[in-house]
Amino acid sequence: MKKAVDRFIGRFLLRSILLVVTAATLLDIYEWRYGELNIFEPKGEASKPIPLAMDGGDPYLRALMRTISASESNVPRPYSVIYGGEYFRGWNSHPDDCVYIPVGPNTGNCSTAAGRYQFITTTWEEQARKYHPHQPKVLFWRPYPFDPTSQDVVLHRWLEDNYEWGVDLSQLLREGQVEQVLKILSPTWTSLGYGIETNSMSAYLPNIYWEMLDEELAALAPVEPVEVQPSTTGNFGPGESGLGEPVQTYAEDWESESEAGDELENSESVVSDGSEAETLRDGLAEIAGGSRKLVEALLGR
Numbered sequence: 001m002k003k004a005v006d007r008f009i010g011r012f013l014l015r016s017i018l019l020v021v022t023a024a025t026l027l028d029i030y031e032w033r034y035g036e037l038n039i040f041e042p043k044g045e046a047s048k049p050i051p052l053a054m055d056g057g058d059p060y061l062r063a064l065m066r067t068i069s070a071s072e073s074n075v076p077r078p079y080s081v082i083y084g085g086e087y088f089r090g091w092n093s094h095p096d097d098c099v100y101i102p103v104g105p106n107t108g109n110c111s112t113a114a115g116r117y118q119f120i121t122t123t124w125e126e127q128a129r130k131y132h133p134h135q136p137k138v139l140f141w142r143p144y145p146f147d148p149t150s151q152d153v154v155l156h157r158w159l160e161d162n163y164e165w166g167v168d169l170s171q172l173l174r175e176g177q178v179e180q181v182l183k184i185l186s187p188t189w190t191s192l193g194y195g196i197e198t199n200s201m202s203a204y205l206p207n208i209y210w211e212m213l214d215e216e217l218a219a220l221a222p223v224e225p226v227e228v229q230p231s232t233t234g235n236f237g238p239g240e241s242g243l244g245e246p247v248q249t250y251a252e253d254w255e256s257e258s259e260a261g262d263e264l265e266n267s268e269s270v271v272s273d274g275s276e277a278e279t280l281r282d283g284l285a286e287i288a289g290g291s292r293k294l295v296e297a298l299l300g301r
Contacts, residue, residue, distance in 0.1 A: 049212060050078065053148035057156050059216035060173040064181065065155055066216075067209040069116045071191040071201040078116040079148040088114060091150075093143030096121045105196050115151045118189070124154075131157035173213075178206045 049066040073081050080087045088095035098110035112121040119127070128144035131154045136142060144150065162168050165184060172181050182205060183194040190197035192205060201208075 049074075049208070051215075052152045053079070054152035054156065057152075058160060058170050059220060060170050060213065061156055061159050062216045063209055063212035064159065064169070064173060065117070065152065066212040067182075067205055068155075068185070068189055068192065070208050071199060071205060072113075072118040072189055073116050074201060079151060081114070081116075083111040083113040083118065091145055091147035094119065094121050094124045094146045115146060116148070117151060117155050119151070123188075127154050127158050131161075178209050182206070 049070045052062055052065060069078050073079075075081050075085065077087060080089075082088050082095055082097055082099060083101075084099045086099075088097065094112075095114050096112055097114070098112050101107055101109050101111055113119065115124075124146070125144070128150075132144045132150060133153045134145060134150065136144070158164060159169055167184065169181055169184070182192045186192045186194040191199045191202060193202040
């Protein structure tokens with residue numbers, strides 16, 4: 001009997017474990033496939049790079065990132081665009097759609113470039129392994145999310161890695177060497193100029209960078225406190241100066257009345273105290289006179 005019960009419990013536990021693992025796997029697959037859609041991505045103006053989705057970071061590199069997107073994804077929804085101008089659906093992974101290249105030095109090939117910075121699939125996977133803010137789960141591996149913030153973070157961390165580029169890009173930008181930085185990056189993003197491909201935006205990129213930098217630095221500027229002037233009444237004509245008559249508030253009226261009341265009460269107290277003293281002296285005098293007459297009567301005077 002005991003063996004039968006042990007076998008039943010063992011089978012029950014095994015089936016429970018298998019059920020939990022299966023359910024977790026199905027939920028993970030569902031989340032990866034249907035978890036996030038990008039159909040509600042904020043839209044910007046195609047003529048101006050929209051602000052980044054990520055918070056913080058080096059303002060010089062942030063301005064550079066927006067400049068790269070001006071030539072690579074100059075569309076209202078840059079985070080969702082793929083090569084050729086179509087849009088993909090879902091942030092769960094790089095879309096990995098290979099689109100035919102009709103013109104240019106790579107005509108006849110296809111490109112998997114996608115997102116604001118037009119990462120091709122292999123480049124995204126390589127850089128995401130090093131810089132992605134959300135690394136894959138240990139138990140259930142899945143592709144790196146391709147949401148806007150992740151795209152920004154991966155590129156920002158990549159650009160600030162001096163070892164990757166052989167130079168300090170941020171320092172070069174602080175020294176004003178924008179063209180030098182664009183030249184260093186042009187083998188990776190050919191639309192930046194200095195390489196085998198350019199586009200209609202390439203010549204304007206240095207000016208775009210300075211405009212983006214002004215915006216990024218302005219966003220970091222502290223807000224100056226507003227000086228509050230005291231309330232005044234009266235009109236001041238030309239040549240007059242001064243703050244005018246101070247506004248009389250109810251609190252001040254109440255305080256004035258309270259002070260007047262206190263003064264009146266104090267004066268009444270003084271008068272009252274003087275009257276009581278005079279009455280006391282009269283009473284004592286009458287008692288003294290009566291006592292003297294009583295003594296004289298007793299002595300027979």
